[in-house]
Amino acid sequence: xxxxxxxxxxxxxxxxxxxxxxxxxxxxxxxxxxxxxxxxxxxxxxxxxxxxxxxxxxxxxxxxxxxxxxxxxxxxxxxxxxxxxxxxxxxxxxxxxxxxxxxxxxxxxxxxxxxxxxxxxxxxxxxxxxxxxxxxxxxxxxxxxxxxxxxxxxxxxxxxxxxxxxxxxxxxxxxxxxxxxxxxxxxxxxxxxxxxxxxxxxxxxxxxxxxxxxxxxxxxxxxxxxxxxxxxxxxxxxxxxxxxxxxxxxxxxxxxxxxxxxxxxxx
Amino acid sequence: xxxxxxxxxxxxxxxxxxxxxxxxxxxxxxxxxxxxxxxxxxxxxxxxxxxxxxxxxxxxxxxxxxxxxxxxxxxxxxxxxxxxxxxxxxxxxxxxxxxxxxxxxxxxxxxxxxxxxxxxxxxxxxxxxxxxxxxxxxxxxxxxxxxxxxxxxxxxxxxxxxxxxxxxxxxxxxxxxxxxxxxxxxxxxxxxxxxxxxxxxxxxxxxxxxxxxxxxxxxxxxxxxxxxxxxxxxxxxxxxxxxxxxxxxxxxxxxxxxxxxxxxxxxxxxxxxxxxxxxxxxxxxxxxxxxxxxxxxxxxxxxxxxxxxxxxxxxxxxxxxxxxxxxxxxxxxxxxxxxxxxxxxxxxxxxxxxxxxxxxxxxxxxxxxxxxxxxxxxxxxxxxxxxxxxxxxxxxxxxxxxxxxxxxxxxxxxxxxxxxxxxxxxxxxxxxxxxxxxxxxxxxxxxxxxxxxxxxxxxxxxxxxxxxxxxxxxxxxxxxxxxxxxxxxxxxxxxxxxxxxxxxxxxxxxxxxxxxxxxxxxxxxxxxxxxxxxxxxxxxxxxxxxxxxxx
Numbered sequence: 001x002x003x004x005x006x007x008x009x010x011x012x013x014x015x016x017x018x019x020x021x022x023x024x025x026x027x028x029x030x031x032x033x034x035x036x037x038x039x040x041x042x043x044x045x046x047x048x049x050x051x052x053x054x055x056x057x058x059x060x061x062x063x064x065x066x067x068x069x070x071x072x073x074x075x076x077x078x079x080x081x082x083x084x085x086x087x088x089x090x091x092x093x094x095x096x097x098x099x100x101x102x103x104x105x106x107x108x109x110x111x112x113x114x115x116x117x118x119x120x121x122x123x124x125x126x127x128x129x130x131x132x133x134x135x136x137x138x139x140x141x142x143x144x145x146x147x148x149x150x151x152x153x154x155x156x157x158x159x160x161x162x163x164x165x166x167x168x169x170x171x172x173x174x175x176x177x178x179x180x181x182x183x184x185x186x187x188x189x190x191x192x193x194x195x196x197x198x199x200x201x202x203x204x205x206x207x208x209x210x211x212x213x214x215x216x217x218x219x220x221x222x223x224x225x226x227x228x229x230x231x232x233x234x235x236x237x238x239x240x241x242x243x244x245x246x247x248x249x250x251x252x253x254x255x256x257x258x259x260x261x262x263x264x265x266x267x
Numbered sequence: 268x269x270x271x272x273x274x275x276x277x278x279x280x281x282x283x284x285x286x287x288x289x290x291x292x293x294x295x296x297x298x299x300x301x302x303x304x305x306x307x308x309x310x311x312x313x314x315x316x317x318x319x320x321x322x323x324x325x326x327x328x329x330x331x332x333x334x335x336x337x338x339x340x341x342x343x344x345x346x347x348x349x350x351x352x353x354x355x356x357x358x359x360x361x362x363x364x365x366x367x368x369x370x371x372x373x374x375x376x377x378x379x380x381x382x383x384x385x386x387x388x389x390x391x392x393x394x395x396x397x398x399x400x401x402x403x404x405x406x407x408x409x410x411x412x413x414x415x416x417x418x419x420x421x422x423x424x425x426x427x428x429x430x431x432x433x434x435x436x437x438x439x440x441x442x443x444x445x446x447x448x449x450x451x452x453x454x455x456x457x458x459x460x461x462x463x464x465x466x467x468x469x470x471x472x473x474x475x476x477x478x479x480x481x482x483x484x485x486x487x488x489x490x491x492x493x494x495x496x497x498x499x500x501x502x503x504x505x506x507x508x509x510x511x512x513x514x515x516x517x518x519x520x521x522x523x524x525x526x527x528x529x530x531x532x533x534x535x536x537x538x539x540x541x542x543x544x545x546x547x548x549x550x551x552x553x554x555x556x557x558x559x560x561x562x563x564x565x566x567x568x569x570x571x572x573x574x575x576x577x578x579x580x581x582x583x584x585x586x587x588x589x590x591x592x593x594x595x596x597x598x599x600x601x602x603x604x605x606x607x608x609x610x611x612x613x614x615x616x617x618x619x620x621x622x623x624x625x626x627x628x629x630x631x632x633x634x635x636x637x638x639x640x641x642x643x644x645x646x647x648x649x650x651x652x653x654x655x656x657x658x659x660x661x662x663x664x665x666x667x668x669x670x671x672x673x674x675x676x677x678x679x680x681x682x683x684x685x686x687x688x689x690x691x692x693x694x695x696x697x698x699x700x701x702x703x704x705x706x707x708x709x710x711x712x713x714x715x716x717x718x719x720x721x722x723x724x725x726x727x728x729x730x731x732x733x734x735x736x737x738x739x740x741x742x743x744x745x746x747x748x749x750x751x752x753x754x755x756x757x758x759x760x761x762x763x764x765x766x767x768x769x770x771x772x773x774x775x776x777x778x779x780x781x782x783x784x785x786x787x788x789x790x791x792x793x794x795x796x797x798x799x800x801x802x803x804x805x806x807x808x809x810x811x812x813x814x815x816x817x818x
Binding site: 107149150152153154157158161162163164165166167169170171172173174175176177178179220223224229230231232233234235237238239240241243244245246247248250251252254255256258259260262263264 | 327328329331332335368369370371372373386387393397401404405408409412455456549553556557560561564566567568569570571572574575576577580582583584585586587588589590591592593595682683684685686688689692693694695696
């Protein structure tokens, strides 16, 4: 689990920050990796103690940051739904993508810069997960993106493309809600989104799409991320609209500029 | 290198370019001469070459838009021929086994598989596909802009009404070519498009279902449609298109070009470069420029990434599904119809949500097609026109054009309502409702604003023609009075400002029986509407008078 979160971290920050920050990431990886290594060795000795500590820390964090909306007993309030049984996966997804704690009420909780450290996030989800069972943090074997991309692509077209667009470019839903673009989303978050169904997204449980097939979908999305568009600039994968704008503005624009130049009086 | 060509037949200063030389011809020249003579004796082509070769092209940039369309069509033909060598127009299911990993082993039609092979496994194939598709988008776009030029300069007026109609047919054919071509790869996106067409056809009362079955050879999607579209796309439509294009160009030569007013440019001549040799050389160069721009775009920017879309399958539909831009207005019309308009009568559902856009767009298109005739009837103008109007000098027409463009633009925007919603963080409902309102309000506003702007510009022109323009130089007169010196235009500049015709509303007269029919009354009303607001052009007496009175 430790490894998976740190590799996640790497991919996400690689997307966000320019290449110059690679050095920083390496340092970060080494230190978090080292810390985790230490932590896990210690944990094997005193698992229950560590777990209790985490739960306790999580409970404090929750009371301070989340309880106003979700209630101290997790049962929910006017301002937020009940978190009983949402599972560790849901909390990890919501908090590690920056959606929670929710900032202002809008049509849908927006992604924001993440507000907690990895340990704090772990504490939070361990705490919520300890209150009632629910979907847990996904197994690493499904997150390696080494499945069947073709099968994943087909499943994606059938189950996800109507909201997220075939190329994962995102799309509009009703009342200002939208399905976000899936470029650069980490394997873990893709998996968690499927099992927890954040907000307007349906839940795809294991009967619906088996864990192996979820891995295939992740493989496909990773393929799209890692392979640049074969035809050149992708224009945001928005399809004919961006192509039409492009031909009018740049294609015809260039040609009209040339005709004006050609017919200009030479003086 | 300017030359003139006459409309009336009386030549005015045409420069001959056959200068007899006393020099002994070289071997090469003798050979060309003999070859030309050989061909001429057998085909009498010299008459044609003389006629065509002396055609004069005016030199305003907007007159080159039609050429852009022509050249992109040539590019389409060339790249399309390449594609036919490898494309397989069949819906036989095959298992894809090419190099694109995320589709390996997926079952798809042979059409889709061969399109993927063109994209990934045939050398230069992807470039050719992209050249073909980008050129098609440019083709329709340049036709559109060309039509706007012709419209706003009134170049469709007598004797060119027929050629407007033929040009319009070319535009429709270009869109049909585009749509059939877009459907050929049998990918998910175009399949969704075909499904919409199927739905629209089925929405036509009584005949719809039958027509749909006829078209698709059974229930949608069937196993026939791709090969049928292919025949349309590479045989029938191009054949009609080329024929219509031939007539279009022929009429262009017969009617000659319009031109903007200017010194020496009258209603009876055309001033510009003759087609041979200057224009032909320029045009040849320009062809390669257009070709170059298309290839540059095709080499750097993806178009229609069918590998992302995957093979067609009736169940999945992608978010953000749109047609190519030129079909967008129809898609937009469908998106803007409010829900719940369909009703059931005698057990048949009448799909008003489809019929309203069909009829509405049909009317819009018909008005575009027949506008020259409608305007001629309203204005009663039966004169020949060879001088292009400056748009401001025909305020009502320009305003009508602006309203039409706005109407089209709103429909067009509606086709991307979902992208507007996600990219500007607004809800899709508010986008749709705004566009619904704009569809009716915006054209009216555009009409009024354009008309006012045109009239204001005309007034300004009149001012300048009469009094010159403000030079910014302040002079103090001996009496202590300050005046700003107005600089007079030279005669060439003034000519451009004053030479346009003045129109007056039709006077409706009683017919032989002393009655005025309702139709005539309507016509009179329309004509008044068309011409009632106008600024008279400056006459020479006006100018003289103003020169006498001032400075």
